[in-house]
Amino acid sequence: MVPPNGKKQCLPPPHVLSNLHESVIGEILMRLPLRDAVRTSIISKKWRYNWCRLPQLKLDQTLWETTEDLTSPAIGFANIVYPLLALHTGQITEFTLDIPDLKTCPNIDNLIHFLTRNGIQHFVLRPPLGDRYKLPSSFFTSLRLRHLTLQRCIIRPPPVFKGFDGLISLELSYVEISSEFLGSLISHSPLLENLVLKDPRNSNPIEISAPKLRSFVFLGNIHLIQMKNVPLLxxxxxxxxxxxxxxxxxxxxxxxxxxxxxxxxxxxxxxxxxxxxxxxxxxxxxxxxxxxxxxxxxxxxxxxxxxxxxxxxxxxxxxxxxxxxxxxxxxxxxxxxxxxxxxxxxxxxxxxxxxxxxxxxxxxxxxxxxxxxxxxxxxxxxxxxxxxxxxxxxxxxxxxxxxxxxxxxxxxxxxxxx
Incomplete structure (x- = not known):
């Protein structure tokens, strides 16, 4: 095929992709949807299973879309996610689970336990619409957490838990959480710079004390917000x-x-x-x-x-x-x-x-x-x-x-x- 400018386009020789440095391959894989990143294993031996060392994984609806006559969404989820994580050999620092279109929420307690043991730093969880997902106790052991986004969850921490010392950004949307614990979570996150609260499920005032907070987004009854210590906001x-x-x-x-x-x-x-x-x-x-x-x-x-x-x-x-x-x-x-x-x-x-x-x-x-x-x-x-x-x-x-x-x-x- 001749392009519109009349010049022939020459494809790179097949060995070019195989000769790329591993750091370049890693950058390419991180910019691909996970499904496509896995498929790159067929390019060459050098590319095979490179995706298994990706530090960033995004699991969204496209990974387990099935027709109605195939397996249920919950079973399809387990058949894809858990083998995928079993093959993964590197540290997972950033993980996104975005499955709002599933009819029911599969059991992801083991998944969260796996992530907390692997030093998760950036975690995004958007479970299916409907009943909220209650976070397991293992979630509150994520000591290296830096960025957290939760939607439609129930947060009931163990009594000994106070907060995440290294948390920089926090986004909670339609989350069930007590006003007292939310205030404590914010105040015990001394590095917190970005905060998003959308329709928090409570009716008591929320005290916000965050000396490094610079950005705040709030949707809800505005008189429930009590700013106490936000000198940089x-x-x-x-x-x-x-x-x-x-x-x-x-x-x-x-x-x-x-x-x-x-x-x-x-x-x-x-x-x-x-x-x-x-x-x-x-x-x-x-x-x-x-x-x-x-x-x-x-x-x-x-x-x-x-x-x-x-x-x-x-x-x-x-x-x-x-x-x-x-x-x-x-x-x-x-x-x-x-x-x-x-x-x-x-x-x-x-x-x-x-x-x-x-x-x-x-x-x-x-x-x-x-x-x-x-x-x-x-x-x-x-x-x-x-x-x-x-x-x-x-x-x-x-x-x-x-x-x-x-x-x-x-x-x-x-x-x-x-």
Missing amino acids: SNVSFEPTEFPVDAERDPANIFESVPALENLCWNQLMVLDAGPFEVIPTRLPFALNCLKRLYLSWITLREFFELSFALFLIRSSPYLEEIEIEVADDAFVNPWDTIDEIPASFSDMTFNHLRIVKINNVVGAGAEMQLIKVLLAKSPALLRMIIKLCLMEDKSFKILAEITKFHRASFRAKVVIM
């Missing part, structure tokens, strides 16, 4: 499933213990229990002086509470460099009082560091236009404002015409409307 992503706000639950409590916060992502996907409108203050009693990037997702700027909360965060962050807002396309609400108050609430502010603003799904509502107007007028260093409209073309021209009349504090500011 700079990247935070919140997706509250519950966010009741009243006189006793001040939103300022969420941010007062995060002094180094630089990047904040707030994903709002639920209707919030706002209580009285006046519970959202104009701004925090302290400024978020380190906050540089603010991302607000699915915020309804046409709804009173969510608009007030978005303005509350922006006004509390005088050193912002980037703002991005993903406007939710919800039912139209007219917070007329709030619209009229927007310019006055920013009268004493200037965003001297703000350079990039992105606002998506704009429909031209009063609150949206007022916010755009204020940011243009209060940002002397602004370079670009990108506005993505969610309108018919004829209405877009009207919005464009209105925005072009807004005063710009920065002569370099370029407004891009899409």
